[in-house]
Structure formats: C-alpha cells, structure tokens
Amino acid sequence: MRKLLLTLMVFGSVSVLSSCDVLQGAANQAMKEMNKGGGGLTSAEVVKGLKEALKIGAEKSVSALSQNDAYFKNQALKIFLPQEAQTVIDKLNSSSAGRTLYNQVLKSTVDDMVLSLNRAAEKAAVKAKPIFVNAITGMTIQDAFGILKGADTAATNYLRRTTFNSLVNAYKPEVNTVLNQKILSGKSTNDIYNTFVKNYNSLATNPLNSYLKLEKVKDTDLADYVTRRGLNGLFTKVAAEEKNIRDNPSARVTDILKKVFAQQ
Numbered sequence: 001m002r003k004l005l006l007t008l009m010v011f012g013s014v015s016v017l018s019s020c021d022v023l024q025g026a027a028n029q030a031m032k033e034m035n036k037g038g039g040g041l042t043s044a045e046v047v048k049g050l051k052e053a054l055k056i057g058a059e060k061s062v063s064a065l066s067q068n069d070a071y072f073k074n075q076a077l078k079i080f081l082p083q084e085a086q087t088v089i090d091k092l093n094s095s096s097a098g099r100t101l102y103n104q105v106l107k108s109t110v111d112d113m114v115l116s117l118n119r120a121a122e123k124a125a126v127k128a129k130p131i132f133v134n135a136i137t138g139m140t141i142q143d144a145f146g147i148l149k150g151a152d153t154a155a156t157n158y159l160r161r162t163t164f165n166s167l168v169n170a171y172k173p174e175v176n177t178v179l180n181q182k183i184l185s186g187k188s189t190n191d192i193y194n195t196f197v198k199n200y201n202s203l204a205t206n207p208l209n210s211y212l213k214l215e216k217v218k219d220t221d222l223a224d225y226v227t228r229r230g231l232n233g234l235f236t237k238v239a240a241e242e243k244n245i246r247d248n249p250s251a252r253v254t255d256i257l258k259k260v261f262a263q264q
Contacts, residue, residue, distance in 0.1 A: 041259065047144045049260025051136050054155050056253065057241030058132040065125040065234055072118035077233035079117045081110065082220045088200060091214060098212050101203055109196045116189035117222075120178040121230030127170045128163075128234055135162040152246055156239040167231055175230070176223040193222055 064070055071077045080086065089110065092098040136159070147154045179189040187195075197217045204214035244251045245261065252258045 043141060043144075045256065046148065046260055047139060047141060049256045050144050050147055050155060051139055052254055052256050053242060053245050053261070054136045054139075054159055055133070056257075057156070057238050057245065058136070058159065059129065060241050061234060061237035062125055062129045062132070065237060066122060068119070068122060070125075071121050071230070071233060072115060074233075077236060078114075079121055079226060079229045079233075080114060081117075082222070082225050084218045084220055085196070088204070088215060088217050092200075092203070092212070095212065098214075101209070105199050105203060106196060109192060109199065112184055112187070113189065113192045113196055116179075116184045116187075116192055117226055119183055120175050120189055120226050121233065123178045124171050124174040124227070124230060125234065127174050128167055128231075131163050131166050131170055132159060135159055135166075138162075152243045153239040156235060156242050159238060160235050164231065167234075168227055171227045171231060172223050175226045179222055179226070190222065193220075 065077075071079055081089065089102065089106070092102050092106075139158070143158055147158055150157065182188055182191075184192070200214075201216045203209055204212075204216050245257065249258070249262075252261055
C-alpha cells in the first residue's frame with residue numbers, strides 16, 4: 001500500500017512539474033525503481049482497480065437488494081415503522097390493557113405495513129445503478145488517492161458522498177409510486193398506513209381509553225422515510241462488498257482487482 005501511495009504522489013508531482021525535463025526524468029526513474037519487484041502498478045491501474053471494485057460492489061448490491069425479501073428478511077437492513085409510529089405503539093403496549101387493544105385492532109395492519117415498506121425499498125433499488133456508474137466513471141486521481149489512504153470502506157464513503165443527494169432525488173419518486181401501488185392484499189402502503197393512523201387515533205381519542213394517556217400519531221412523509229432507510233441499507237451492502245474485495249482474494253474476480261489489491 002505504501003508503494004501505491006508513493007507512486008501516486010510521484011505521479012501528481014510529475015503532472016505539476018511537467019515543464020521541467022530534469023524533474024520529469026527523475027520522477028520517471030523513481031517510478032521505475034518503485035515498481036521493481038512490486039507488480040509494476042501504474043497510477044492509471046490503481047484508479048482502474050478502484051473503479052472496478054466500486055462497480056462490482058455497487059452492481060452486486062443493487063442486484064441483491066432488488067429481490068423480494070432482500071430488506072424484509074435481513075434484520076440488519078429491515079425497515080421498521082417510522083419512529084413516531086413506533087413510539088405510540090410502544091406506549092400502547094406498555095400495559096396489559098393496551099396490548100389487548102393493539103392485538104385486537106392494530107397488529108395485523110402494522111404487520112402488513114412493515115412488509116409493504118420493505119417492498120417499496122426493494123422495488124426502488126434498481127434506480128441506484130446508473131447513478132453509481134456515473135459517479136464511478138467520474139473518479140479522479142485525487143479521489144483514488146483519498147480512497148487508498150482510507151479505511152476498509154473508503155470507496156463506499158466516496159460513493160455515498162458523491163451520490164446520496166442524486167439517489168434521494170431518483171429514489172423518492174419511485175418509492176412514492178410504489179407506496180401508492182396495490183402491492184399487498186389489494187391495498188397500497190399508504191392505504192395501510194392511513195388505516196393504521198385512523199385506527200390508532202380512534203383508540204387514542206376514545207374517552208373510554210383516556211386512562212392509557214395515548215397521544216395521536218403525527219403525520220409522516222413515508223416516501224422520504226423509506227427512501228433514506230432504503231439508501232442506508234444499500235450503502236451498508238456496498239460497504240460489505242468493498243471489505244470483502246479488500247480482505248478476500250477470491251472476491252477479486254478480475255485481473256485488475258487481483259493486481260491492485262494484492263499490493264495492499
């Protein structure tokens with residue numbers, strides 16, 4: 001790794017001082033010396049290898065998370081209720097009387113809602129691929145230098161930094177469309193959520209339940225919530241793929257990956 005970083009530093013110096021033939025020649029000679037016995041990596045190969053790692057990690061992650069249950073059955077990625085909804089449910093379930101009301105009136109609706117939130121994220125995942133590809137294509141030598149100096153998820157952090165806002169803009173309309181689709185028992189996610197809010201608020205405002213001291217559920221931007229939770233899950237997956245490529249030689253499935261990451 002030190003050899004790669006030194007190569008990049010020399011490469012940058014050559015670019016800045018290219019008008020000086022003496023310095024150019026000295027830099028070229030230095031690069032030749034550093035490459036002796038070390039696989040002969042060039043700066044261009046380093047950048048290409050990092051782009052390849054990001055591309056493979058991103059494509060595998062998008063493909064995996066586009067499948068049914070990719071979020072729903074993965075406890076690390078599963079999307080649960082928005083916090084404001086979960087808070088009032090927890091309050092309801094804090095007493096035996098409240099738990100009885102929850103099981104009788106809300107539980108099936110909540111189960112359907114959690115499933116449909118995850119389905120929305122799974123269906124929207126495909127939107128990430130072209131945005132990732134665009135960011136990876138635009139990687140510069142400076143970006144590569146920063147990634148090489150970074151931790152096991154430095155490439156993922158670069159991808160998150162350069163794509164997150166674009167992904168939100170691309171994801172949210174898709175998520176909103178999915179939230180309005182009749183994807184579960186003839187109902188949309190928004191239908192299910194509205195039913196949950198209506199039923200819960202009916203319990204909360206019923207004088208007979210005043211002893212439970214329940215508060216009404218506040219409005220939630222479901223599309224924004226699912227978008228951001230879905231993207232967090234996506235980058236968690238990309239980070240795992242990156243770390244696998246860095247740590248596991250068998251995950252380096254192309255020649256350039258084998259050459260670059262062997263130098264770590």
